[in-house]
Amino acid sequence: MENPRKPSVSMSVPATRAGQTAHPQRTYGRGHGRATQADVAELAGVTTMTVSRFMRSPSHVGSVTAEKIREAVETTRYILNKNAGLLAGGRSSIVAVIVPSIASSAFSSTVQALGDGLQRHGLELLLAATNYELQREEQQIRSLLAWSPSALVVTGHKHTRAANDLLRRAQASGIPVVVMWDHDGARKEFVQIGFDHSLVGSMMASHLLDRGHRDLLYVSNGDPRDVRSEKRCQAFVCKAQDSGAKVRVVSLPYDMDAMAAGREVMRVQLLDGLPRAMAFSSDFPAAGAFLQAQRSAIAVPDQLAMMGFGDYPIATQVGAGLSTIGVDRLALGALCAQQVISMVAGDSSREVHPNDRQIVPKIFQRETT
Amino acid sequence: MENPRKPSVSMSVPATRAGQTAHPQRTYGRGHGRATQADVAELAGVTTMTVSRFMRSPSHVGSVTAEKIREAVETTRYILNKNAGLLAGGRSSIVAVIVPSIASSAFSSTVQALGDGLQRHGLELLLAATNYELQREEQQIRSLLAWSPSALVVTGHKHTRAANDLLRRAQASGIPVVVMWDHDGARKEFVQIGFDHSLVGSMMASHLLDRGHRDLLYVSNGDPRDVRSEKRCQAFVCKAQDSGAKVRVVSLPYDMDAMAAGREVMRVQLLDGLPRAMAFSSDFPAAGAFLQAQRSAIAVPDQLAMMGFGDYPIATQVGAGLSTIGVDRLALGALCAQQVISMVAGDSSREVHPNDRQIVPKIFQRETT
């Protein structure tokens, strides 16, 4: 079951070439049975250095040698050991990424785009999900940093004190840190690629206020750990209050599918007396609420205006289309990838232009406002 | 900007203890400026061995020593280098996972559950998305294997020849391989945790046939690279034909949001003349089609029966609920995690029982059939 020793191929008489110190017999039971560069080198009749060069840039070795090495790689079934390479050379192709949740379509599309972009440049994704727990994030940062990643991407700028220290230290020791999903003009410590969630909140409020609605309801996610959602909520409320409108906040029921939660909120509001306009923490509850309102024959937007957030496909599917606001999550991921790649390469000319790092949320006005 | 040399803390006079060979001056520009176990050891007045032991099991060193090391770790801001550890010790905490897509909610929830389970046991997720391209998957397997992961999880059993070789070789060299999402009783080479997509197809057909429908339409995903979807489609058609029913297949328009694609198909069918029952490759197009049918005042299920696949939340949200069939994707991910963890630990008693590795798809009958 365990370590089947060296592959048979390279066992056939070491044939130590003259002048080379004989391979001392193995005193320690290490190794994992896979072929090493030494095995390949021996078979090809070259040194490990040449094999090493070949593996990284085949064109940098002679064509005859290259062919011999290629064969030897084939027969020994050699697979590069990146750990050893990293230890010796200091260059990693791993990019560590931390998101609150993989299952949420908000982050999964960003991660997908990020991963695609990175892969095109030979970078790999070491991924962790915090489940919105800062303590867990801190531990994950520590854990991922132990792999000496070539860059670290985290979501947002709210972290534990210790986590922030780790990020700062990482950056100081040459590991680029990119904060994604959030963008706060006042913060300069790390590169940020994202958008201003406060702006989203106030844009939502403005959109509704501009249409003359003075009795607003914000349906918040209700999870205080989701700081970005809270930010949107607060900005919405501020904007509404500043304009002298009436504004309330209710939370979505916890631990329930997002659309179903939106339905539930609408059910309650239908009994309690509807506001004039509702804004939601995401398109999913908004869509659920819309369907529920539709069932009760509420006239939208004449009787009740509704607006979601995120620009998810679902918003185009309910009724004649739900008004929403959002950013292109795939583009966001792609920008992150570009930024990471250029920072890893040390090519500042390819970095995302500072003006483009703050993505401007876009309003999609459809039939519900 | 680059490698700020050793941290100042450990720079204060090497104070080489007697009998130790003096540290030769650095001839090679290596290192990355972070503290090493040697730095910690020196500061704590012990050898690296003791630090190493402390890092892995603090209880295995004396309590006075432990305290000194703890302090030294703090002041040097030491972070373990897992690459070096892996190289020396041969044990990795990385689990490589390959899925067709991260953005698809099908896989993202499974990956989320898998990641959560793994993390509880100190294992980390190295993730790659193939975008349904087998060639890319092969390259990814090769690439991930180069990190000496402690296990490898792939999606389904359709791979390139070379990829299959790699998987076989990995398993032979002691890296457990788990195939997830698919389960084919005839295949025994790798542990499988998933379900039989052919069974899903025939169950869908049976469900509709049992309700007396003899004019069926299967709305397939239309991407031949999605082998599991194709399998469901074929099984559906076979089952329907075997029973003598009329059955047709149409494909969803390509490169379009899934719900919108479902709508589009329904639009066309409404013009062409509706079948008696429709089965969809997923709940999303089914939901879109349902909404479109609803708009045209089609009586469902009396005039047209509809059925989705996947048991996604959306299925509970359209109309009074869409009938569907699916498996618990979070449970699937959790089972994978359990299996991987036990295989990595070499604890076969904790492995998922073979009978539980094949997940039985469940039919959720709601209002559309």
Next chain:
DNA sequence: TTGAAAGCGCTAACAG
């Protein structure tokens, strides 16, 4: 409970 020696597999630097 702690230490000494050896070496995991690879690559940087330099020489030829």
Next chain:
DNA sequence: CTGTTAGCGCTTTCAA
């Protein structure tokens, strides 16, 4: 274009 040498930071084994 290729080889030599040293060493990346850690853990193994064995000894005290």
